[in-house]
Amino acid sequence: MAQLAPWRIKMVRCIISVLAMGVGGLLAWAGWFHQMEDHRKIAAWTKVPCTILRWDMEVSETVWGPNPVRYCQYRYEYRGKTYTGHNYDEATDWPVDLRDFEKEGAAARQGPAFCYVDPERPTEASFRGPRMWFPWSLAGGGLLLCAAGFIFFILTFIPRRPLPPEVADLRIRRRALCLIGLGLMTAAIIVAGKQDLWAAVEGQLMRSKLVPIPAKIEATGLSEARGTGKNRNITYNMMSVVYSYEHGGRTWHADRWHHHEVHRIGGSKEDAKETLSQYPRGKEVTAWVHPQRPWIGTLDKGLSWSLAWAVMPLTLFFGGLHAFRAGWKLKR
Known part of the structure; x- marks a missing residue:
């Protein structure tokens, strides 16, 4: 296995350290100076x-x-x-x-x-009170990341006893697997929040409890979002809808196409416009609502292909957990 020159390894470690300290410092600043002041005011x-x-x-x-x-x-x-x-x-x-x-x-x-x-x-x-956990967690997480970057930077320049090639190779593989595992598990948690995984799972568990209720389309919309990374040249057409329904003597509003879909991704812009044309403002539709929790409403209660995308974080998480365990089990 080819190894990088020592000076290249130090350069990579320094870059990682500086990035960690920069991002950590930015998060700590945002939590302490931008969010903490308002929450402290309400706490008083x-x-x-x-x-x-x-x-x-x-x-x-x-x-x-x-x-x-x-x-x-x-x-x-x-x-x-x-x-x-x-x-x-x-x-x-x-x-x-x-x-x-x-x-x-x-x-x-x-x-x-x-x-x-x-x-x-x-x-x-x-009406809403202070939520001190948010600024403290933001500032504390930023400080921890900043401290980890600083320690990693210092360790870069501490001389170490050279290891036999086979030991060094094993250590590199062990660290790589553990870091890949942690990275995948972190990505899974972030993606789960964005994909609203918990709402998707909850929706499937309560499918049998939902009842059909007449609803009225209040508004629809079409927006565009650019992809990132390898998909940066792709434009996603995001369809949104808000509808209202009566239950328990009052009016409720919902914006879910499916349990986890606030925005539904269409194909081309023409296809998205054609889909939204089926939901003109004022049209009567059927919403599936939980009678005991009427704030939970959806236009589609069945299985959806988008559900596979919503549960993708589980695959990332367990894949990351397997990689971390494989790396941890390697002998030191």
């Missing part, structure tokens, strides 16, 4: 009971696709006075998944519900 506010007055949304159709505008209105008492709040989340302006918003609203209506009030300005409130 007073938590008080509140009553939900309005929790719904209005959907409009724009050139960028469906635009569900979420409304959250609640009443609370503070120091003997009654106030009305409209702010949903003061700590972050990140978009909230439509299904999660409906689920949170259902729990808030049943109660008990709470909001967070600024003691100095009681008219300022936030």
Whole structure:
């Protein structure tokens, strides 16, 4: 097995170390200075009971696709006075998944519900409270990555006793397998979040509990996304839809084609437009809804080819686990 020259090995190790320290420092900065301040501000506010007055949304159709505008209105008492709040989340302006918003609203209506009030300005409130785990995990993970890169950089220049060729070769294979395994398992966790693996599995488990309910198309949209890596020259046509249905005396909204599909990938743009033409605004369709959890709705409850793509992270994870175990079992 051909080995790199010592100076090339040091150069590669230095590049990896610098990248780790750079990415780790950026994550730590984002968690500490960008996110921590807002969450700390809300953490200092007073938590008080509140009553939900309005929790719904209005959907409009724009050139960028469906635009569900979420409304959250609640009443609370503070120091003997009654106030009305409209702010949903003061700590972050990140978009909230439509299904999660409906689920949170259902729990808030049943109660008990709470909001967070600024003691100095009681008219300022936030329905969502601080989530300190997020900035701390972001900053802590960044610092750990930065520290690992620094230690790896220092170890690069510490002289080591030369090893026999067969031992050095075995060590290289062992480390390579372990690193490949860790990389695959990390990629599996990231892809699982993007592909909404948990929603796909949950949807298949509850297929028999879903009931058909009349629904109305509120808006559709078509957007483009460029591929990455070897697929950077490929354009993906992403179809989106938002529909509403009545259940339990109130209106619910959903945006899932399938349990895990918020966006459905079409073929060519013409094919995608033809598919969306079957769902004009106002058209009556059938949605499959869980009667006990009506925020769970989908247009298609059956098996889908896209499910194979959704469960791909499991293949990556177990493949990575096998590679890591194979490398760990190699003798030192």
